[in-house]
Amino acid sequence: MFIRNCWYVAAWNHELSGETLLARSILGEPIVFFRCEDGSVTALEDRCCHRAAPLSLGRKEGDHLRCGYHGLKFDSRGICVEIPGQDKIPPQARVRAFPVMERHSWIWIWMGDPATADETLIPPAVGLDHPDWRLKAGYLHYEASCQLICDNLLDFSHLTFVHARTFGGTNAWANQPPKIQRLDRGLRIIHTMREVDAGPMLAERGQTGKVDVFNVYDFLIPAILLLRGSRPPAGTVSVEPGENDFTSFSCQAVTPETERTSHYFFSWGPRKSADVPGLLDLMWRTALAAFEEDRKMIEAQQMRVDTNPDLNRMAIGADSALHSFRRLVDRLIAAEQQAGKPLQTPQAPG
């Protein structure tokens, strides 16, 4: 069960270029992405209406996509405009088309009713081309549900344990609960930890004394994390940082591939004005190692959940953000269902 009327990150925009047909499943539905001649992105059901062949095995012909099996040709609205060997094209000769937006270096897709697609609901992510930040982009595939990954991202107490050798290095993550603020479509989570160990990453750059940690992230529907942080030497900053005082930024997005597998898109990097040679490389090496630590734990957790899906689990204090976010998701799903089941095969626009 997923929220459908929202924007999911489907790809990095640099994954789509030239003649590329990108096949990717989102919420269990096979989709093919490609760029039209004007650079805009089209997302169609990746399954020909004729005999179910994946259209991603076909070829782009200008703004059209031709099935590689029997040659049916579809326009960017999913409407079949040519059937080889016959003149008449029946009206049901079409595949589903999905609203798509390219923004903040990501390709966003709307999986619900196209008529309700609302551009203003795209979260305020930060793209790779943002003037203030030097960001690198990554992707991981998860053999785990989107929910288990969200749970992870909504509770940084795990940094102390999972990431002791990467992001962590202090018990403060686990022992000092963050402030949690409700946002319109998500949560803001604020960690302010003073006089803590600098941790492995800063240590590698020679900063081994105590630091203050300022970490603020928004976690937004459907599963978008926007994080800014700074770790000045302890005591050098008396007030909490303003927007311009943060020295690092990370965008992360989790998108269900199926009920039990997920896409994980992420960027991280320093503020350009705070950048020094080698910093981004160090951050990136650290992040990749840390994200593998997460993946190992979460995929193992998923296997335990699979073995006993009905097992009761015991809540603890550190769960409050993730429970709050789960309730928000459940409310949005319930609201969608009350408003009528979203169209599985909506009319294409135009």
Place this chain on the structure above:
Amino acid sequence: MFIRNCWYVAAWNHELSGETLLARSILGEPIVFFRCEDGSVTALEDRCCHRAAPLSLGRKEGDHLRCGYHGLKFDSRGICVEIPGQDKIPPQARVRAFPVMERHSWIWIWMGDPATADETLIPPAVGLDHPDWRLKAGYLHYEASCQLICDNLLDFSHLTFVHARTFGGTNAWANQPPKIQRLDRGLRIIHTMREVDAGPMLAERGQTGKVDVFNVYDFLIPAILLLRGSRPPAGTVSVEPGENDFTSFSCQAVTPETERTSHYFFSWGPRKSADVPGLLDLMWRTALAAFEEDRKMIEAQQMRVDTNPDLNRMAIGADSALHSFRRLVDRLIAAEQQAGKPLQTPQAPG
């Protein structure tokens, strides 16, 4: 759901020699094949009646097969003739035996009621030893249902798209529908295309001008394709070719391994009188590449079907042969069911 009262191709006859015990599943049933001393082929249920061990892990003893687990010995009718350590052999000590024929270089098996096995129903395939043709033999395993492969073989419009770099090279396959004739147990499909591009394979031999394409194949129950073809330079032949004018021949057979996997046996080659050095090699390289093109497409199609098995698909004109053949298959299955469920464990003959 399969037709049972018909002959399926189970193997190339050269797969069975000497002491070979060939284990192969047909219509989901594990079967072991071996040759008796007189060269005849026996097919038995590959599962001992004692503790279900595969008999194919045992050994041939003359015309008998001994289970490799506890030593029960079966004759070629599937009747147990020895149980080590005991004198009495109960009458239920037997495994199913299947009627088998060796013809046209293939081993054929009758999966229905043995009492109805009718030799005259073996399709008129062409063996590797036929005096007129120089044929090579191949095999592919498919992660796709027999039906999807039949669909492919019954609609050559896909040559234009799937085989653009091998068998195709002209839009005529897709744009000029074939003539379709009903046969007693199948269909005859006739492509006559004049003044078309010679295509990649002939081009590799320097024939780059226009050709006429004559292609005639029978597709027979259960899934046997018998194809003859010729591609003379355009305009050099005014009438359609007679049997002796075709310059290539292909036999192909699809046999369900399970509901969702298949065996694909095939041969192809030139008429001996039209053969020239290098021709068979070129044809064979082309065929292997083309059959991999098909397999890639059909296995991808199967995955899409698996994801949404109940999805409606839209028929087009090019489907008429395959729909006609499916109806024939359905009629034969219905007739079998009306005549009484075929025996799952029939009495062995004798």
Place this chain on the structure above:
Amino acid sequence: MFIRNCWYVAAWNHELSGETLLARSILGEPIVFFRCEDGSVTALEDRCCHRAAPLSLGRKEGDHLRCGYHGLKFDSRGICVEIPGQDKIPPQARVRAFPVMERHSWIWIWMGDPATADETLIPPAVGLDHPDWRLKAGYLHYEASCQLICDNLLDFSHLTFVHARTFGGTNAWANQPPKIQRLDRGLRIIHTMREVDAGPMLAERGQTGKVDVFNVYDFLIPAILLLRGSRPPAGTVSVEPGENDFTSFSCQAVTPETERTSHYFFSWGPRKSADVPGLLDLMWRTALAAFEEDRKMIEAQQMRVDTNPDLNRMAIGADSALHSFRRLVDRLIAAEQQAGKPLQTPQAPG
């Protein structure tokens, strides 16, 4: 369906040392094993009560186990004694703890109600440190049910066929049924075969004449085989051997990992007083080859059973021991069910 109120072999005791956290599933339940500071072994449910992460991905802290995800700390009774970031620990903060015994070089686990764990029910196996025997230890993982492996071990007629090149070498195993005696919780199976071929293993040591074979093994609940054997030159021993006359010993244990996969622990070796250079190596090479012969056959058998789980199988005389043992298992399972379903989450002791 398994017997729960009995001791299963979970590991060789040398698998657990220092900081090792051994993750192993027994009867389908994920369990983590570790040694406390005093050397005693603890077995806990390998699934945190908080969010189902495997505790085996955490770390040992003295006699405690800390979850590697959010840091919950458990004592050796499975009781949570620390939740980072909060003071109060709810009473349901615990994981299941299993009674464990270390004996005869094996770690034994009691999968039923801990209150009924009865040390006297541990079978009288022989450890690697026994003064009389020089034993080597091995392990195989099986893609087959425990029952199919027990069936194999309860019917040595298969030595003639499966092990013709290793343990076998004579038809006598199949043709001369053993004596079978009932024991309190199992069976004793006695093979006495006079004037038979020495077989491949003895032949490799130059003993090619006839031998007498004395083979006695107990097969005990849940699936423990204790075997002593001797093969003196034919006619040199007129009476059956007493305990001290056997020249080889083997302990074997089968433990269900899941309904369809199993652990197989085994040791084998000569009596120290009968040992000669090279003998143990020869025995061990032979045993490993033979156990692979078994595994190949039994895993293939399992695949046939999977395909047709409801197939009737035909009993033969050689099955009497295995049917007798199955009936004993069924009686014990029925008795457990009559006595009340064993607790799935029993109170931890203390």
